[in-house]
Amino acid sequence: MLSRLLGPIRSTTGTARWLLVAGVAITGVFVLMALLAPWITPTDFAQRSVDGVKLPKLASPSGEHWFGTNDQFYDIFSRVVWGARTALTVIVLSVLFSLVIGVVLGLVSGYVGGWTDRLLVFLTDALYAFPSLLLAIVFSFVLSNALGGGVVAAALSLTVVYIPQYFRVVRNTTVSAREATYVEAARAIGAKDTTIMSRYLFGNVVQSVPVIGTLNAADALATLAGLGFLGFGIQPNEAAEWGYDIERALDDAQAGVWWPAIFPGAAIALLVIGLTLIGEGLNETVNPALRRRRLQEVVMPARGLATSGVAAAGTADGTEGER
Numbered sequence: 001m002l003s004r005l006l007g008p009i010r011s012t013t014g015t016a017r018w019l020l021v022a023g024v025a026i027t028g029v030f031v032l033m034a035l036l037a038p039w040i041t042p043t044d045f046a047q048r049s050v051d052g053v054k055l056p057k058l059a060s061p062s063g064e065h066w067f068g069t070n071d072q073f074y075d076i077f078s079r080v081v082w083g084a085r086t087a088l089t090v091i092v093l094s095v096l097f098s099l100v101i102g103v104v105l106g107l108v109s110g111y112v113g114g115w116t117d118r119l120l121v122f123l124t125d126a127l128y129a130f131p132s133l134l135l136a137i138v139f140s141f142v143l144s145n146a147l148g149g150g151v152v153a154a155a156l157s158l159t160v161v162y163i164p165q166y167f168r169v170v171r172n173t174t175v176s177a178r179e180a181t182y183v184e185a186a187r188a189i190g191a192k193d194t195t196i197m198s199r200y201l202f203g204n205v206v207q208s209v210p211v212i213g214t215l216n217a218a219d220a221l222a223t224l225a226g227l228g229f230l231g232f233g234i235q236p237n238e239a240a241e242w243g244y245d246i247e248r249a250l251d252d253a254q255a256g257v258w259w260p261a262i263f264p265g266a267a268i269a270l271l272v273i274g275l276t277l278i279g280e281g282l283n284e285t286v287n288p289a290l291r292r293r294r295l296q297e298v299v300m301p302a303r304g305l306a307t308s309g310v311a312a313a314g315t316a317d318g319t320e321g322e323r
Contacts, residue, residue, distance in 0.1 A: 015284065016281050016284035017281070018281075019277045019278075019280050019281030019284070020277070020278060020281030020282065021281075022274075022277050023273075023274050023275065023276070023277030023278035023279075023280075023281055024274075024278060025274075026270055026271070026273060026274030026277070027271065027274040027275060027278060029274075030084045030087075030088065030267075030270075030271050030274070031084075031088065033081045033084040033085075034081075034084045034085035034087075034088045034089075035085075037081045037082050037084070037085050040081060041075070041077065041078040041081045041082065042065075042075055042077070042078060043055070043074075043075045043078045044078065044082070045074075045078060045079055045082035045083075045239065045240035046074070046236070046237060046240075047074075047075075047078070048072070048073040048074065049073075054073060055069050055073045055074070055075060056069055056073070057069065057070075057071060057073055058070065058071055058252065058257055058260070060259065061259055065077065067080060067259060067263045068259040068260070070245070070248065070249060070252070070260040071248065071249075071251075071252060071260065072248065076245075076259065076260060076263055076264075077263075078240075079240045079245055079264070080240075080242070080263050080264055080267050082239070082240035083239075083240040083241055083242045083245070083264065083267065084267065084271070085239075085240075086151065086234065086239040086240055086241055087221055087224065087241075087242065087271065089151055089155075090151055090154050090155045090158065090220070090224050090234075091217045091220050091221055091224075091275075093151070093152070093155035093159075094154075094155040094156075094158035094159050094162065094220050095162070095213050095216055095217055095220065097155065097156065097159040098158075098159045098160075098161075098162035098163045098165075098166060098216070099166055099209060099213055101159070101163050101166075102162070102163040102164070102165065102166025102167045102170065103166055103170050103202075103206060103209065105120055105124075105163070105167050105171075106166060106167045106168070106169070106170025106171035106173075106174060106205075107170060107171075107174055107197050107201060107202065107205065108120070108197070109121065109167070109171045109174075110170065110171040110172070110173070110174025110175045110178065110205075111174050111178050111193065111196070111197055111201065112193075113175075117171075120167070120171075121171070124163065124164040124167045124168065125164070127160065127161075127163065127164050128164040128165075128168075132161045132219070132223060133223055133226050133227075135160060135161050136157050136158055136160070136161050136223050136226075136227055136232075137157075137227065137230065137232050139156070139157040139160050140153065140154065140157035140227055140232045140233065141232060143156055143157055144232075148235070148238070149233070149234055149235035149238055150234060150235070150238045150239070151234060151238070151239055153234075154224060154227065154233055154234050157227070158220050158223055158224065161220075161223065162216045162219075162220070165212060165216065166209065166212065169208060169209070169212060170205050170206065170209070173204075173205040174201055174205050177201055177204055177205060178201065182200060183196060183200055183201065186199075186200050210282060211279060211282045211283045214275060214278045214279035214282055215275075215276070215279035215283075217275045217279075218271075218272045218275035218276045218279065221268065221271055221272055221275065222268070222272055224241070224243065225241075225242055225243035225246070225268050226243060227243065228241040228242065228243025228244040228245075228246075228247065229243040229244070229246055229247045230243075230247075231244075231247070242264040242265075242267055242268050243264075243268075245260065245261075245264040246261050246264050246265055246268075248260070249261035249264075
């Protein structure tokens with residue numbers, strides 16, 4: 001599957017390639033921030049003092065505090081950088097969980113059919129009928145009592161939102177592929193159902209899953225920020241979260257103190273743009289209807305060489321005719 005994905009990328013030019021390059025570049029900056037957070041930030045995400053000296057409250061951006069400080073005596077630059085780690089961790093976990101569960105359920109539902117298919121379709125359609133943010137709020141409220149208000153609870157609350165999307169795509173593709181000739185041949189040689197689904201169907205029904213995953217990643221970040229803004233996301237003592245920081249900065253923004261809200265908001269916007277560009281670029285790359293392949297230049301022979309070649313051919317024909 002990786003070779004099938006890399007092949008179109010190498011042969012794609014124009015808008016799709018620039019979308020991918022721009023998206024990877026923007027997202028790569030946030031990945032580096034997340035990985036290097038302990039070394040590039042002056043304080044921890046919940047640290048209010050340095051060497052026993054308390055940080056100033058609502059200090060404007062300066063050389064000492066690049067993004068200023070907020071009303072909780074936190075360094076905003078540190079909160080933004082640590083928030084990148086929180087956001088990417090939640091995104092990776094939620095997309096990975098929903099991908100694994102949705103793909104497995106879609107394969108089973110599409111291949112087995114019958115009442116199993118009807119029941120799974122009914123359950124996933126019921127989940128899909130809810131607005132994504134409302135569904136995430138409900139499961140966040142339920143899971144926070146069992147798992148606490150940490151990263152895992154936030155990731156699982158987002159997982160429930162995206163399972164129906166993977167289920168629908170994989171299930172519909174499996175329904176059309178289960179009657180294919182290669183599946184019938186596998187049944188004829190006595191292959192088990194689990195073998196058919198894992199070896200013969202899986203690779204053919206997950207072609208569009210990477211594209212859905214990148215698009216869901218952007219939506220998951222926005223949903224996570226919405227949960228934090230409404231107070232249903234990650235607790236502030238568990239990790240830095242951009243949506244919570246924006247909610248805390250609303251009163252300061254009304255008073256003319258702009259920096260506590262502008263930097264977390266800009267981080268959310270940039271990362272959403274980066275992930276969306278990756279998804280759109282992959283969509284144009286993988287989708288044959290949208291992809292434009294690089295055309296090889298046709299080199300015509302020189303005029304003199306072409307004339308001499310025609311003359312030589314005519315001489316040869318004439319010689320054969322005389323013989």
